[in-house]
Amino acid sequence: MIDVINLKKNFGSLEILKGINITVNKGDIVAVLGPSGSGKSTFLRCLNCMEDPTEGSIIFNGVDIADMKVDINVHRRHMGMVFQHFNLFNNKTVLQNVMMAPAYLKCKDLKQAKSKNRMTKVKNLFRGNKEELIQITATKEQIKAEAKQQALNLLKRIGLDDKADAYPSTLSGGQKQRVAIIRSLAMNPDVILFDEPTSALDPEMVGEVLELMKELASEGMTMVVVTHEMGFAREVASRVIFMDDGQIKEEAPPEEFFDNPKDERLKEFLSKIL
Amino acid sequence: MGNFGLKVDKFIEIFIEQNGYVKVVQGLQNTVFIAVAGLIIGILIGTVIATVKVLPKYKMLPRVLNGVCNLYVALFRGTPIVVQLLVGYYVLVPLTGVNLPGIRVAMIVFGMNSGAYISEIMRSGIQSVDSGQMEAGRAVGLSFGTSMMKIVIPQAVKNILPTLGNEFIALIKETSVVSFIAVADLYMAFNYIGTNSYEFMVPYLVMALIYIVLVLIITLLVRVLERSLKKSDRRN
DSSP: OEEEEEEEEEETTEEEEEEEEEEEOTTOEEEEEOOTTSSHHHHHHHHTTSSOOSEEEEEETTEETTSTTSOHHHHHTTEEEEOTTOOOOTTSOHHHHHHHHHHHHHHHHHHHHHHHHHHHHHHHTTOSSOOOOOOOOOOHHHHHHHHHHHHHHHHHHTTOGGGTTSOGGGSOHHHHHHHHHHHHHTTOOSEEEEESTTTTSOHHHHHHHHHHHHHHHHTTOEEEEEOSOHHHHHHHOSEEEEEETTEEEEEEOHHHHHHSOOSHHHHHHHHHHO | OTTHHHHHHHHHIIIIITSHHHHHHHHHHHHHHHHHHHHHHHHHHHHHHHHHHHSOOSSHHHHHHHHHHHHHHHHHHHSOHHHHHHIIIIIIHHHHTOOOOHHHHHHHHHHHHHHHHHHHHHHHHHHHSOHHHHHHHHHTTOOHHHHIIIIIHHHHHHHHHHHHHHHHHHHHHHGGGGGGGTOOOHHHHHHHHHHHHTOOHHHHHHHHHHHHHHHHHHHHHHHHHHHHGGGGOSOO
């Protein structure tokens, strides 16, 4: 689903990523480990072009999204992202946070489809073989109601439906992160990228966030997770990647990765943390 | 001080019996209209300029726009408002041949002038919002413009509301120079009363009072607005 080919990223003269090649298939859960400064987060942020790659390509569903000519916003809809610091929209309520993007984007699509239909109708007046109009299945109100219902269902799923009208500043860290996860889930993405989702949480709250992530994993969601949670990587991941110095040093299934590491740097890393 | 009472009597006579109050109400209306229109135009222009200034700059178009905005700001901050009014009314209006009354010219000039200042206020507001907010907006597929309009700018405005209030207060006081292009504002009204009674002390005193009251009202409004925007905040 995602093919990363020779991905390089420089910040000025500083080389962060030095040629990354990796393939993420549908249903994969890829955990990315590595010491800080190894480029894990930059790699993840390059996957949805939050940082524009300096070189190389990222083929997502058959399109090279590293190409600057591609409308990245369309592809980001299918790629959720969860941040270390949650980044919930502070000026919106919890419910609005979850439903805003789907409702707004679908309404925008509707508007575009309508204006395109209008153009087609005018053009059809002068044409022999008529062009088909785009089917419009829902009105704006229906789209909004649907998005709201979906958001409420998602909130119910994480047990926060009573907080729907609260502002993010009143939630605990764990609650914020769970809302952030269902916010990206509300777009029905093909893959969700997690950028150290539990690093800013206290130990008690890490559990509830990991629990939700495990749930998603068991439902077959494709995930790329930058994390320091070794337990999570071992238990849930289908593949673990070790990054150091802007390169992938080892890529293996979790059992092999933790029990039989080959790379020297990885052995050293594991001996320090396990 | 002995004849102060006499002066007050004279003022009241002109103010009420010779329809001076009509002029004052008219002037007050013009002053407020110019300031409010100026603020609205200023916020619009300022927001656009601030947005251009925070655009990522690796493409050609944002760089060109940025240059244009810098020029605009330099032009409007670099000349006195009186000069801008005079140039607008006595140079640009005749040159372009549009038939604009003085008050419209004043609204536009004050709007464009405060736009230059508000752009910097707005930029600092936008930069005060955590960059994660924009990233989160982009990550769910919203465009730069939409994330800006729906997420970043509402939060930025909340942060800069006190400064924006300042700008509005400055604006309402600055409008007292519109008599340069013969717009009947508060100053013109009281000047009229003064000239008719050969007596300026009381009219100008009352004028000062009206300005103070106006500013106090604005201060109050800003405070109310600030409180109503605070609901998503934990600070109280």
